[in-house]
Amino acid sequence: NSQLQSRLLCMPGEIRNIIYHYSLTTDLPITDPTTGEPCHTTTKSLHHGIPPLGTALLQTCRLIYYEADIRQLYTRNTFRFTSVTHMHRFLVLLPHEHGRIIEDLEVDIRDINETHPGVSRDWTQYLSWSEGIWAKKLGSLKDDAPAMKVLRLNFEAWPKVSMSRRHLWDILRRLLSNINGLEKVVVVGSTKGMPMAKREPWSPVHFVGSDDVWSDDLVELMSATVGQPDEDKLIRWTRSNGAISLEVVSKVRLRKRNRLWVGKSTAEKSDGSWPENGS
Template sequence: MSFITIAAPENLQLQSPLVRLPTEIRNIIYSYCFAADGPIVDPVVGCNRPEGETFPKLGVNVLQTCRRIYHEADRRPLIAQNTFRFTTVDRVRCFLQSLGNEYSDLVEDIEIDARRVHSDHPSIGREWLQYLAWGGGNWGKILGSLCVDAPGLKCLRLNFQSWPSIPMFRTELWNLLRAMLWHVEGLERVIVVGASKGAGMAKREPWSPVHFVGGDDVGSGDLVEHMWNTVRDSNKLGKVIRWERREGRLYLEVVSRAYLVKNVNKKWAGPCTRENYTDPWPENGSCTWFGYQNRNSDVIEPSTKGVNPSGAG
């Protein structure tokens, strides 16, 4: 990662209460300073951010307080604990390559902003499709591959919030959305973001294509299956399907239980249940793979009594 070269301090600057704290406590403070309150959008030097996007609150100014803090502060949390959102393949590649091997391995959470895919700019969708193909082929040699550029990636977010209103065929959009997930694998969490405004949309199943492309009659409804296959279960604690509606968006995800409890929600208590398959799914909730597969039948889900999701941490 490129930083301005600044000479090491000649004194310990112990007049500062911060530097007199134990190293472990200082590192905790630095990690809080480096935690953004939202996605960091297109963090490429000299790159103009998309209209409406602002830089999140981030306490990196702590590095400017003195030369001692500049040299001793552990910058790894800045890379590992934040979400980086990218609008083009060029920008994600430029950022990851600028980090170098020392830091690019630490990137865990990336959001692909596909909201600007448009019939007038079809190349944007094609480039994302190739970049998420996990390498291979001539395009892979030219565009690279996300799994190579960010080998430590654990969470992938795909934002399709604007797609229901894009002037393209619904089936074409749906096929592109699903294809972006076909070859992705080895993650701990995958999230697709769609639109969900109003009481009518809240009653729709969270995996309904209408949230993502604006129509139901688009072909195979296998989005969740594709998402499920991208997530690994390395700790053998299982995976879960979750969804949340907020601020007019629907966040549908598949996540390993271990990652969920450790990094997302330490108080998560387990999947929801429905007494009858005709009952609507809750606006926000979760379910097991068994519950999803039998969502249209009277099959009763086996008891999960004794399963302690907090053990995943």
């Protein structure tokens, strides 16, 4: 069809922008994506998964391609990775103008185990907040994704991870220990049943399966990665479908995005369990 016959192009610009936004963004993570480059096609992950997106809209005509703001595909979506190799290759093989604006990245630890300690070691090294020539040679998340504002650590698979609870907690602690300057950090865990519902949302039991671990406070570790030490921050959690998401977010980010948190208070329910959502 010609552009004059397109119902989309006959709509007001504000409506078209809303359609472009919903076509290019999703609430689900984009898992182990590839760039489509020849050197990338042979390294597709077993966990590779792309949720439904309307990117085909960009191929309908030249005007739509140039009118739609493709940057939101990279700034408004969460990119989840199960290995340093997949994250690093994706970020460095993307066109420079796209890879340098990605803001929201997730580390999924499902493939970590004691038999292959290199996986956790690679993540710890990659997340070290270093720069310079060695960071470029060895790989550094800060160097690969300089615009990152949100980091998510997904430990939802902890019940299936073949590793001692203390060792897994040490990995979580080390992943958080060398990061700073974020706007939001999120740790995702697995929680089921009334006994776990009665535990504090920041208890290590939700994220590594035990609270008999080191004495480090999870909230303090997370808070140290966000903003400045004296900056106002909000701690909040959501619990849904057996998963719990604990986050520390700067209030500057909330104001910038015009979002208010309307979760329940921290008071426990009459049965001793904590609210599904709270702050």
